Amino acid sequence: MEPLVLLTEVESVATITLNNPRKLNALTAQTFEELRAAIDTVAGQGNIACVVLTGAGRSFSAGHSLDALADGDGEGDARYHEAETIDALESLPMPTVAAIRGHCLTGGLELALGCDILLATETASLGDTHGQWGLVPVWGMSVRLPERVGYARAKELTFTGRRISGIDAAAIGLVNRAVADDELDTAVAALTAEIAANSAGANQIAKRLYAQSRTLDRSQALSLERDLPFGLPADAADRLAGSLHRKK
Numbered sequence: 001m002e003p004l005v006l007l008t009e010v011e012s013v014a015t016i017t018l019n020n021p022r023k024l025n026a027l028t029a030q031t032f033e034e035l036r037a038a039i040d041t042v043a044g045q046g047n048i049a050c051v052v053l054t055g056a057g058r059s060f061s062a063g064h065s066l067d068a069l070a071d072g073d074g075e076g077d078a079r080y081h082e083a084e085t086i087d088a089l090e091s092l093p094m095p096t097v098a099a100i101r102g103h104c105l106t107g108g109l110e111l112a113l114g115c116d117i118l119l120a121t122e123t124a125s126l127g128d129t130h131g132q133w134g135l136v137p138v139w140g141m142s143v144r145l146p147e148r149v150g151y152a153r154a155k156e157l158t159f160t161g162r163r164i165s166g167i168d169a170a171a172i173g174l175v176n177r178a179v180a181d182d183e184l185d186t187a188v189a190a191l192t193a194e195i196a197a198n199s200a201g202a203n204q205i206a207k208r209l210y211a212q213s214r215t216l217d218r219s220q221a222l223s224l225e226r227d228l229p230f231g232l233p234a235d236a237a238d239r240l241a242g243s244l245h246r247k248k
Helices: 030-044 064-069 077-090 107-112 141-149 151-160 164-170 180-198 200-213 218-226 236-247
Strands: 005-010 015-020 049-054 096-100 103-105 116-121 125-127 163-165 177-181
Touching: 005 030, 030 077, 049 107, 049 180, 077 107, 096 107, 096 180, 107 141, 116 141, 116 164, 116 180, 125 151, 125 200, 141 151, 151 164, 163 164, 164 177
Parallel strands: 015 049, 049 096, 096 116, 103 125, 116 177
Antiparallel strands: 005 015, 125 163
């Protein structure tokens, strides 16, 4: 049986791929078991500067498998494990990028929202269709969607179940950028190269500061940054020395 999640590494970029293209990468409890294992593996590797999350085939993810839901998948402890897996994705120390093509719906969108940066194709289809099936979110939609687009737009997307294109998603800030369908891989490669070219330590500290600032008022967040609670990047001295050497 093919694994439902693949983990590959090229230089300092790790790619986690949902691998059930025949079912548009519909999510099941087993998918989340394998996804969590991949996330935990990446989290423990100090050489990874950036992580890409994507889907095999023509879709990122059509959401939670309705067949699996009908069989009781995602109930009880499994529900919390799945939510915690997205929390673990969000908490990865390095920057994360969701590469979205095709369907990115409901649970698939909740999963993508666990990433720092979202890139989508212009014709991608994104939406929260919980209401269409009489479901309610348990994987973070009510928190992460309004963080991206504001409460008014989040409510409209949820209450209508409307699906929007990558272009419209970029216009409201749901994704960072929409690119032509045949340019997604190139755009993701260029973005991850930009990220990996910088100090991995500095990016990780900046990510922690951003995460902390969401739970603090403005003055506390400013003080936190000035107090250097996470120290300085381990590679700072070498990078500064290298820069000074090149200037001489």
